[in-house]
Amino acid sequence: MCHVLLKEARQCVCTSERVTLLVLGLEGAGKTSLVREIQRVLSCEVLPTTKPNQTELRVDRFEVSFINPEGGQRTWKNHYGKAHGIIFVLDSSNMAQMDEVKKTFARVLGHPKISGKPLLLLANKQDKLDALLPSEIIEYLSLEKLVNESKSLCRIEPSSATKRLPRTQCRTIIQGLHWLLRIIAVNYGALSDRIQKDSLEPQQLSEREVSRKARRPRSKTREEREPPAKRGNSQEQNAKIEESKPPKSSQNILSQKEERTMAPKKKKRKVNLKMKKKGSVQSSSTLAEDVKGKMAASGSKCGAIGGLIQNNKVAQENPRIRETSPTPAGQSTKKKNKTLKNKIKSKEQAETQRNENLSSTFDLYRRAMLALKMQQEGPKTHSISIS
Ligand SMILES: Nc1nc2c(ncn2[C@@H]2O[C@H](COP(=O)(O)OP(=O)(O)OP(=O)(O)O)[C@@H](O)[C@H]2O)c(=O)[nH]1
Ligand SMILES: [Mg+2]
Incomplete structure (x- = not known):
């Protein structure tokens, strides 16, 4: 009994879940600084990675990939499909950017590969005097409406991603990160399935569809169904009909149409x-x-x-x-x-x-x-x- 429990406990400790977090935000919001701060504050193990815009950290039982896309917003959507969750960073002190932030945030949340996924919004640069408070940002971005529309779980935290601040000041970032990982852990199966599906390229998807169709049992052709004697002389004629035959789906539509056109005829006869x-x-x-x-x-x-x-x-x-x-x-x-x-x-x-x-x-x-x-x-x- 003890042996089994020990084995299960060891399995729990050893198996780490791979989580991909997308770090998004306008230019200069503090995305790079944030990832660096998380690494510093948590003193976590840095896992090797070859990708320049990616940081791999072990956080608790998770192997977290922080993807900070390079090349501007147009490259973001290339990563939407592989994300378990989003960290959106905004500069709370930059009022001039706030309209753009609103539009960008709404666009991200509204994307089909993002909606429904958990999101941590960091109201960064709170150490600056003119920074908006999280409550003001909620109002400014119409956050409640956006979140409801996208059906995503969302949490907003004030943050300061600067090395000058003591570790205790970064508490909110870590709290937010833990919340995000907890939500992902709860929905890990569903999120992973979605990622697997969304990560496939359109071509791969169509290939998968083709192979699925090929595996399906094929319905017999007329030649297979009928003995050669029965086919007889009308083979040439049949071939012509076969050629002009629409695919099965349209045949169904056709029969439905025929039914529809037949019905009034019947009625007419009755009349x-x-x-x-x-x-x-x-x-x-x-x-x-x-x-x-x-x-x-x-x-x-x-x-x-x-x-x-x-x-x-x-x-x-x-x-x-x-x-x-x-x-x-x-x-x-x-x-x-x-x-x-x-x-x-x-x-x-x-x-x-x-x-x-x-x-x-x-x-x-x-x-x-x-x-x-x-x-x-x-x-x-x-x-x-x-x-
Ligand atoms: N005062 C203050 N400055 C910050 C904070 N976070 C980042 N900065 C500064 O803001 C500037 C931009 O920070 P980055 O982390 O490079 O921002 P980014 O979002 O990665 O920028 P891009 O990669 O160019 O899109 C740097 O000079 C940071 O030192 C913060 O919380 N407070
Ligand atoms: Mg950066």
Whole structure:
């Protein structure tokens, strides 16, 4: 048990976390002086490094790389991706620079590779008489708003990065640094993942994407899916189609588009169908009125009676069609429709009407035939027909 605990403790001591801190600020703010002061005050081990703008220090269990980019602000963004955290140094005594500081600070915090990362703001040169206090700087930079927008944890400390001051005066710098390292330690996994992703060059990212796609199981081509016999003569034609085929994603879009264009068509067909039914009902209603008066005139219109009955049946079976298709106001057909509605209320009514129509028609037809016969046969047949 003791052995295991000892082993774990030794592992904790031995494994140091590598942390990269970006030291940013306008020219002459005191960036170089600050890194030098940290080294002096903490009397920490300086680790070997080959990079000129980099200082490697062992701070507690961390191997900290302080990157102080050379070549002005345009080079800063080259380092954003590899930073665990930021130390932003400003000259609190330089009021003329304060507007530029504000813009620069906002730009840094707003960068996608920086936002969300912890930030220590050092209000440097506090030993100077005209230096702004941290509270004034918070207000001047609208710090709260900026920090909220970038969702970064931020701490502001007054500092004096000059060798002339006693060590105790540098307490705030060390406090700030420890705070920063603590926040980084808590979020170390997430920050390291982000750094790994952000550090990749765009070309490397695309290469990674390509290799990822290559590892994915490839869907079978048509040749692989279908036996050669089935492919047969249409191979040439298929090749042409394959050529003009859009990639899968656009195919999906296409199918969606087709669906979208198909939907109104279906609706249109439905509407047409409704219109047809509606039309049939309407036409049957006028037919009903016409036939009622005119059927007796000729026997050839007997077929129309059957049609009328059929149409009435349709109207009866689909009463909703009539209800859902209102007739425009002020039309004369309104009354007729109402009459027809009443007539087709029930099947029995329709049946009765059909019988009435049939009997009256046949009766009239019979009478007409008799009259014709009488005309042809003279007074003799007349008496017969009467009987
Ligand atoms: N009074 C006072 N002077 C300081 C302080 N920090 C830095 N200086 C002085 O300010 C000047 C610029 O300091 P640097 O550390 O070189 O500033 P820097 O940000 O590295 O400047 P660049 O590398 O040119 O961007 C030097 O003369 C420092 O001695 C401070 O806290 N108080
Ligand atoms: Mg410098």
